[in-house]
Amino acid sequence: MFSGKTALITGASxxxxxxxARQLAAVGCNLILVARRTERLDSLAAELASVTVDVITADLSDPQAAEAVFAQTQAAGRQVDILINNAGFGFQKPLLAVDQLGMVDVNVRSLLALTQLFATPMAERGEGWILNVASVSAWFPIPGMATYAASKSFVLTLGRALHEEWTSAGITVTTLAPGGTRTEFSGKARDSLDPNLEKAMMPADAVAAAGLRALARGKPVVVPGRQYKxxxxxxxxxxxxxxxxxxxAVMGRHR
Known part of the structure; x- marks a missing residue:
């Protein structure tokens, strides 16, 4: 379905x-990879040489980054058919312990800005796909991870509304809400992890496949894994x- 299309993926490193990125390249989808770590993006782009791959280095905690990313795609003449807002981060810290506005800039501000920027030409063409990555945390106010959970709740609510709002414009909006996933993020977000939670973690490739499958099928929300559903x-x-x-009690030490 996505063969010959172009997908822009944030947090692609x-x-x-x-x-x-790997799964889309395997079906012939061209890519624009966005993240902070240029070397990792370049390495991945070299591996996926069977399709056209562009690399954009950007720190999405910068309020101007979304506009800069959009401007670079426009200057390069690249039509973005699929936008995947995957970039995000969080940590297990009480709100009074550390500044958390950078998390909001990445998880909320940049996602909203990129969605609006790239949806405009999609609507003009009458076709487009947007996949926003939320989290099972979106359903749970989490003491000790309050800002992260709230930011993902925003992503979930936004996606559900836009799925309905943009149907007439030909834009499919799907929200992927994974639970525990084996990624670098899971190690950095928490000081320690309950062994039972660690056992329940899903591999990143299975989560990615579930999200792309749901996007292709036009589903509004997908939660991979029976336990997380x-x-x-x-x-x-x-x-x-x-x-x-x-x-x-389960996710955070908050006292």
């Missing part, structure tokens, strides 16, 4: 973003006060 269903059954306490 590792993890889910890297796996999406069950977790999102649990929210509807328990009082929110209980959900918050459980999330804090």
């Amino acid at each position: 590792s993890g889910i973003g890297e796996q999406m 069950a977790l999102t269903a649990l929210v509807r059954l328990l009082p929110m006060s209980t959900v918050v306490r459980l999330a804090g």
Whole structure:
């Protein structure tokens, strides 16, 4: 379905973003890879030489970065058919312990800006696909990871609304909400990880495949893994006060 199209992927230097790049290249989709680490992007681009691959180095915590990325694609004459907003980060720190505005800039501000910028020409063409990466955390206010969970809740809510809003414009918007995934992010986000949570982690290639499959099928939201689907269903059954306490106990030391 995506053969001959061009996909722009943020956070493409590792993890889910890297796996999406590999899987799209395997079906003949051209790529624009965006991340901070130029060497990793160049190395990945060299591996995926069967398709056209451009590399854009950008730090999406910079409020001007989204506009700069869009401008570079326009200057290069590259039509972006598929936008994958995968870049994001988080950490297990109480709000009073560390400045968290940079997380909001990456997880929310840049995602919203890129979505709006690239959706405009998609709407003019009457065709486009946008895949935003949220998290199972979007369903759970998490003491100790409050900003991260809130940022992913924004991504989920935005995606659900835009899936309906942009149907008439020919744009498919899908939100991928993975649970624990074996990536560099999982090691950096938390000081320590419960062994049971570690066992439940999914491989990044399986998560990437689930997201791309859902995008191709036009689904609004996909949660890979039965255990994580069950977790999102649990929210509807328990009082929110209980959900918050459980999330804090399982995911974060917040005192």
